[in-house]
Amino acid sequence: MPPEKSAYALARYSRSADSIRQSVEWVRTHNSQQFLESYYFQYGHQSIADLGHTVLCFEGISEVAATEIEDETLWDGQAKSSRYQDFSKGGFITPPELAGGDIETYQAAARGLLAAYQTIHGLMDAHLRVQLPRPESMKPDAYGRNIAARAFDVARYLLFWGIPTNVGQVTSIRTLEKQIRRLRVSEFAEVRELGLEIAEACAAPPECVWDPGATEPLAPTLARHADPDAHRAQSQADLAQWAAQNLTGVVDAGEVRRVELVRPDDTLAEIAATLLYPVCQHPFRDLYETVRGWSRARQAEVLDVAVQSRGNRDDLLRGFHGGLYCFDMLIDIGAYRDMHRHRRCHQYRQEYAGLHGYEVPTVLAAAGAETEYRAAMDATFLAMSQLPNPARQYLMPFGARSRFLFKMDFAEAEYIARVRSGVKGHFSYREIAWDMKLRVDEVEPELGRLIQATPPWVEDPLKR
Numbered sequence: 001m002p003p004e005k006s007a008y009a010l011a012r013y014s015r016s017a018d019s020i021r022q023s024v025e026w027v028r029t030h031n032s033q034q035f036l037e038s039y040y041f042q043y044g045h046q047s048i049a050d051l052g053h054t055v056l057c058f059e060g061i062s063e064v065a066a067t068e069i070e071d072e073t074l075w076d077g078q079a080k081s082s083r084y085q086d087f088s089k090g091g092f093i094t095p096p097e098l099a100g101g102d103i104e105t106y107q108a109a110a111r112g113l114l115a116a117y118q119t120i121h122g123l124m125d126a127h128l129r130v131q132l133p134r135p136e137s138m139k140p141d142a143y144g145r146n147i148a149a150r151a152f153d154v155a156r157y158l159l160f161w162g163i164p165t166n167v168g169q170v171t172s173i174r175t176l177e178k179q180i181r182r183l184r185v186s187e188f189a190e191v192r193e194l195g196l197e198i199a200e201a202c203a204a205p206p207e208c209v210w211d212p213g214a215t216e217p218l219a220p221t222l223a224r225h226a227d228p229d230a231h232r233a234q235s236q237a238d239l240a241q242w243a244a245q246n247l248t249g250v251v252d253a254g255e256v257r258r259v260e261l262v263r264p265d266d267t268l269a270e271i272a273a274t275l276l277y278p279v280c281q282h283p284f285r286d287l288y289e290t291v292r293g294w295s296r297a298r299q300a301e302v303l304d305v306a307v308q309s310r311g312n313r314d315d316l317l318r319g320f321h322g323g324l325y326c327f328d329m330l331i332d333i334g335a336y337r338d339m340h341r342h343r344r345c346h347q348y349r350q351e352y353a354g355l356h357g358y359e360v361p362t363v364l365a366a367a368g369a370e371t372e373y374r375a376a377m378d379a380t381f382l383a384m385s386q387l388p389n390p391a392r393q394y395l396m397p398f399g400a401r402s403r404f405l406f407k408m409d410f411a412e413a414e415y416i417a418r419v420r421s422g423v424k425g426h427f428s429y430r431e432i433a434w435d436m437k438l439r440v441d442e443v444e445p446e447l448g449r450l451i452q453a454t455p456p457w458v459e460d461p462l463k464r
Helices: 003-014 020-028 032-042 046-050 063-070 101-131 140-158 173-183 189-202 220-225 230-246 267-279 284-292 296-307 333-339 370-385 391-395 410-420 427-443
Strands: 053-062 076-079 164-172 259-262 325-332 346-349 401-408
Touching: 003 020, 003 032, 003 046, 003 053, 003 173, 003 220, 032 220, 046 173, 053 063, 053 173, 053 189, 063 076, 063 164, 063 173, 063 189, 101 140, 101 370, 101 391, 140 370, 164 173, 173 189, 173 220, 189 220, 230 267, 230 296, 259 284, 259 427, 267 284, 267 296, 267 346, 267 401, 284 325, 325 333, 325 410, 325 427, 333 401, 333 410, 333 427, 370 391, 401 410, 410 427
Parallel strands: none
Antiparallel strands: 053 164, 076 164, 259 325, 325 401, 346 401
16 A cells, blocks of 8 residues: 555554444445645644655765765664675766856866775785685685675775765655755755655655555655745754854863763753754763753753744754663764664764774774875865865765764663674774763673673784
């Protein structure tokens, strides 16, 4: 059934004595759009829209757009893997914001990264074949795929946000509406255009069908109502302005670790710090400790700024979510793409400003590839500094570091640390997952001992 009709049938099923078969037959002869107009959009019965699900696929979009698409808590999907596919063959996306000589600067840097990506992959493949000879029990094809995947694990550091990718997603109509509204106020023009395209797709019959007779639009009512999330855009602008004028005197704690764990004991200070985190470049611990030292009135002022543009249908911003464990991570973009897939937590990011340098995998030196890698990364950071924002963010290499905040409960911390530290994973997020366990060990050893994480020095490189 089309998603909106499915939602209507199940909503009616819960509101009548009819069987589901009778409810489905009812929907065949009644107007589902009129029902949703009244109960979902007019009366605000939002749970109804959780009863219909859509499948959407996005092809040839940039990696940065893919990440923005996936940035929903209630989201299921898959993106093209950088471990098992050669990304050098698809070219790159040029941001629509660029013009004139900036396009040439961007494209030259992008071509340089892709050339280095191919070179590094070749050097790593040759190096790994020497270091990890094929076991007699492993077939040559399987061995070749494993070696190629491990080589891509290193070469992917030279991919960047402008690389094209594909994403397939399954979401409820309710989540889809929130997604469209959020995308339509993105800082990236490409993402704003995608928000419009999703709405257009909802108003049209599906393009890929299992049943040749499936010609009804997916979600035409949703398409009419998915307006830009003006509150989200305005609140971010208001918070950025407030931070520029008032966020002074943040105390630098000194040591910067890849993963820092904060256990807030002041809810108001935690929410205020979380709201300010995406519009600044401060570590969360420094920000939280500074905000906690403010008066209650000043802390509350941040919350007032965040909600002053809120309308009757607007949810509170994501920043109002609390978390028992606040993991502030200064990690490479590639690792973030993997960690970002975890949904049972709340995630926040700072601007991809290129202020924190880049990672240099230790294996590069042994493979004779470190010099070329550093040259490509340095040239890219120079090009980024010459380009306007937000277009320059498309050049951000996956090896570049940026800051992200993950807020979760202990069960999710245990799950991520256990699963992501496994020997089959990428070495970068394995180390991050191990650091998460160590941070829990430091603050709550009785809980930390329950996390059965695998140390990064335990390896099985030929296991997939």
